[in-house]
Amino acid sequence: LYNRRVRDFKVSDSFLTFFIKICNMILIRFQSGNACREMKEVTGMMIREQLELRETEILSPYASFSRESRGREREEEECDIRPVFQRDRDRILHSKAFRRLRQKTQVFLQPMGDHYRTRLTHTLEVSQNARTIAKALRLNEDLVEAIALGHDLGHTPFGHAGERALNEVCELGFKHNEQSVRVVEVLEKQGKGLNLTWEVRDGIRNHKSSGRPATLEGKLVQLSDKIAYINHDIDDAVRGGILKEEDLPSEYTDILGHSSKARLNRMVHDVITQSMDRPEIHMSDEVWKAMRGLRQYLFEHVYLNPVAKGEEAKVMHMITNLYHIYMEKPELMPEQFLNMLENGTASREQIACDYIAGMTDSYAVHTFEEYFIPKCWKN
Numbered sequence: 001l002y003n004r005r006v007r008d009f010k011v012s013d014s015f016l017t018f019f020i021k022i023c024n025m026i027l028i029r030f031q032s033g034n035a036c037r038e039m040k041e042v043t044g045m046m047i048r049e050q051l052e053l054r055e056t057e058i059l060s061p062y063a064s065f066s067r068e069s070r071g072r073e074r075e076e077e078e079c080d081i082r083p084v085f086q087r088d089r090d091r092i093l094h095s096k097a098f099r100r101l102r103q104k105t106q107v108f109l110q111p112m113g114d115h116y117r118t119r120l121t122h123t124l125e126v127s128q129n130a131r132t133i134a135k136a137l138r139l140n141e142d143l144v145e146a147i148a149l150g151h152d153l154g155h156t157p158f159g160h161a162g163e164r165a166l167n168e169v170c171e172l173g174f175k176h177n178e179q180s181v182r183v184v185e186v187l188e189k190q191g192k193g194l195n196l197t198w199e200v201r202d203g204i205r206n207h208k209s210s211g212r213p214a215t216l217e218g219k220l221v222q223l224s225d226k227i228a229y230i231n232h233d234i235d236d237a238v239r240g241g242i243l244k245e246e247d248l249p250s251e252y253t254d255i256l257g258h259s260s261k262a263r264l265n266r267m268v269h270d271v272i273t274q275s276m277d278r279p280e281i282h283m284s285d286e287v288w289k290a291m292r293g294l295r296q297y298l299f300e301h302v303y304l305n306p307v308a309k310g311e312e313a314k315v316m317h318m319i320t321n322l323y324h325i326y327m328e329k330p331e332l333m334p335e336q337f338l339n340m341l342e343n344g345t346a347s348r349e350q351i352a353c354d355y356i357a358g359m360t361d362s363y364a365v366h367t368f369e370e371y372f373i374p375k376c377w378k379n
């Protein structure tokens with residue numbers, strides 16, 4: 001009957017097709033809306049529980065399993081959809097400190113080009129490299145991503161110049177990895193912190209060369225950080241005219257490759273083949289030594305190059321003076337920081353560092369101008 005009617009009435013044909021499509025869409029919506037509840041009814045498990053179970057089926061025995069996490073400082077009700085590390089990743093992504101990374105220096109101070117790396121794009125490249133390797137090694141990609149996205153949250157404005165300035169002026173010292181932990185434990189959410197799992201905080205705290213992360217995922221981010229910055233800092237240095245590809249020592253590039261793409265590819269493949277089905281994250285001796293050599297070359301020719309670092313003395317001057325003014329007049333800081341001072345939950349030195357380290361490059365310049373540069377007289 002339907003076919004005959006369609007043959008007889010061409011307009012009805014298109015109308016009926018449209019009607020059936022709409023019905024299908026409504027049905028799909030209804031089904032997905034109830035997916036979580038239905039799945040629990042059918043299998044007796046929530047989506048999170050199914051994902052946790054899937055981890056035990058898919059991941060390497062050396063991976064960190066979400067259901068075996070050492071947990072959070074404050075107990076919380078579990079999410080019905082996301083396992084703990086996935087949830088931590090989302091918390092970091094939605095944090096204010098993460099958004100501020102887009103206006104923080106990676107290597108080149110306030111570069112005038114749109115294509116230089118910032119602390120945010122560096123972070124994303126670390127995450128991308130680490131996730132590629134984690135997937136190949138069947139490690140926990142959510143944990144890797146959470147550690148990678150959080151590892152530089154505590155970085156000062158103006159990169160390592162800013163870090164050096166705070167470290168010199170503050171008698172407590174300053175390290176960006178420890179500050180990253182402070183951001184997620186204390187400073188975010190108006191002093192409540194993000195209450196992340198132990199594994200994510202351990203990976204963030206230990207991401208520097210001197211650190212010893214407890215998980216393979218933490219070790220992978222530690223290595224991926226180096227792989228990322230060595231490759232993208234060369235790319236930016238070439239872009240900035242500080243060096244040419246041909247300047248790089250051939251003893252290293254003959255091993256690693258003669259372009260950023262080739263070197264990144266070589267390093268990532270090397271980590272995967274050397275670490276497959278092993279309880280360690282490894283590189284071959286040959287690639288490791290070449291990578292270390294290239295890193296040393298970067299220190300001598302890029303990080304300490306007077307062209308790239310010509311403005312660093314000004315950064316040191318600015319950060320040092322900001323520190324002194326907040327030590328003398330803490331009332332200039334926002335309420336959250338004053339509350340910490342009044343409650344006695346942190347020292348004045350720590351709070352001044354907290355506030356300055358959280359600034360973006362542009363905000364630090366603006367604040368310095370506000371306090372130390374005379375304003376134009378306006379009628």
Ligand code: MG
Pocket residue numbers: 122126151152225
């Ligand atoms: Mg980093």
